[in-house]
Amino acid sequence: MAPGESNLDTALRVIESAQLTPTEHLLLKEFVTEAVDPDSAARYVLQRVHSYYNSPRHVLEVHGDTGLTGFVYTGQNSPVSKPRASNFTPYRFANTVGGPMIDHRLPDGQCGPFNQESDFNNHLVHKYVGSTTREEIAPVHSRQHQSFFTHADFHPSNILIDRGRLSGIIDWECAGYFPAYWEFTKAIYGVENNEPMEKMMRAAFRGEDFEDELKAEKLLWRETPLGL
Template structure:
């Protein structure tokens, strides 16, 4: 399955072992870092952002790779959703999904800094066309396993549908921020902007689960033909069970079938009616 993928297998194994060792030190480092003053944190992050920009260049205005195997998401609140830090904490506490580990969440008068660990790999969108059918099948199985773990995360909040910290959802599909919502029916009233677009499936009561809510080939990382991690939990929160699949499909249907096909396999072909209802809403203008 890995035939044709570049890189030395021994070196890859060494890097994997090193990453595992480093991940074990994260809790200790976080505890030690908390003893330093907030001002020291802010000054350190500004310095790291400058160094990271010179070393790695800038991909996005609000996300920067920096030294020591870290990334910093920074800027006003709209660039650093309030629920992203709590979401990362929940994922670390309740799952074994490979995702960024939260180092610090610091809010100053003008800016928020979300400091997290870097996940190895490249975005799936850069590699999926090179995947064999066997690799795509394994990718779907691995994503299915991640979703299963996400669904084991308990909702610690009073609201049913909300961000990870119980506040409004941050989701471009919902013209954020939206909610929080006490029920799926309240959620549907927000989503369905015209009665004629209500589908029969909207009368079905779905279970509410923790969801990444932004599955996209840009947020799924792969390495040597395998899933290596999931990043960008800015939209994460508690949503109806179909939301993870429907959001992952949005913008990726049409002639290109590799990603929609893999995601459908990951969800075992479920939620076709829900996807059809969502497409009807998207096509009539209620989309991000």
Template sequence: MSPVTKLPFSLALKSVLAVSPRVEADSTRFVREHTSVPVPEIFDVVESASGNGLPGGYIVMSWIDGEPLGDWIGHHLFEPPETKAALDQLDAAMISGDSTALTEAIARAQTMPHPVFDVSSVTQIGDDFRRAFAELRSIPPPDSDAVSALGGRPLNIIRCTVIPRQFGPFQSQQAFKAAILSQVSLDSAHLLPDLRRIAEPVHAKRHRIVFTHADLHPGNILVKDGRLAGIIDWERAGWYPEYWEYTMIEYHMINRRLLQQFWDAVEPFGADVYRDELALEWALWTTTGDKAIPNPSADELICPRLVEGAGQHGNKYNVLRSSTSHRVAVPGTL
């Protein structure tokens, strides 16, 4: 996420690196013009190449009040009484500085039931998400099969790579799917026969091409008063196969148990959808580029989210609490 500075008069200044700011500005304006999805209003765009010659610049836009989705989820947890007592003990041990008491408190806390997301709090925001995605996916694409950013530009993706890169554009979804498969790392080449088998049902299906944000991690979603207040950072948006939003949401909640519980409760695209597509993407995440998933078994391609009891499979959650009694999730767990 690029740096954003709050300005007077409810304005925001965003510094954009490594890509033209017009990419995000154009996508944000497009969504604002074609839907009621809450996005910033764009007032000005300034292009300014960086010292290394890469594109960049600034966007002046409206400021949206709200807290990131990850923070909001952290404020809507249910803690079993025994867990609360164990965390109270941990707080007291941390304040006292008694190393023996702290060791005992940590050991006790690790045996306690995990806090869980309070699913009763998603009624309104769940409706907001389903409405937003329905609107985005109802916009007619300029080409029923091409995969690209707005105006036929290359896609700006960050999947399976630390540094965003341009990808495409593609004249057909088959070309896009083939290109995704071709990104498999050399050290995973021996798994290509298995990957091609997993890819068969996805490559055989013609998906709708829909407008997609493609980077919906919790920091890009703002919540206020239990409602969807804004979706920001549209620089990776474009025309993708319909499953891409779903699988990229999954990508951003790997090993984030509470975030999985939230999206499982919302079901923004309906229940039990895109199973073949998620199975393929998971297998590719373990074998592509910088490898988004540190897979415990090099040859294990089965997505744990598709296994019975999915949401709880193999995910770890740690909770700390400050002396002010405000619970915080350890980074990477929400």
């Protein structure tokens, strides 16, 4: 931001310089200038534009797969290797302060906290899940998984890339302690039907073997519309 420049001025300047269509330029400018609180609208635009132009989606569009080699492999560790964060809550599955887990993938958008994975699974299998799906996922849901600290929203818009390398992860509102497979399956949930992005996510999670869990999740996704 230049000296004396307001958030509104900066947002308009960024919008003007962004590679957008004339219609997108006009809509974003109108959104900011006509907002009840222009400063808040400006901050929102600045955050989203910055997130997009430093996101895996934009890097793929501009540079292809080669632009993301630093994201899918950095040094000796996968960037999504499970952090050994201590769980100081009284529950195995909860948010970071021991409350309900928040995730738009979940029926009702939240559940828990729980000490048993079976209780978590019971919430996933809501009353609208058909009998065939229940039978197919039962063997997977009978497995026990460790509880791990999980970001739970590795959507491309939440992953920042700088010159092809992972530079940051934002939007931690869904973070908590989930079953070990959740980070992987939720990442695929966010890029389903986008082959290049799914390829990138799978590369980032190499070494993980949660294909059975992913198959079970995909069956549940089909029967769990948003807003349920």
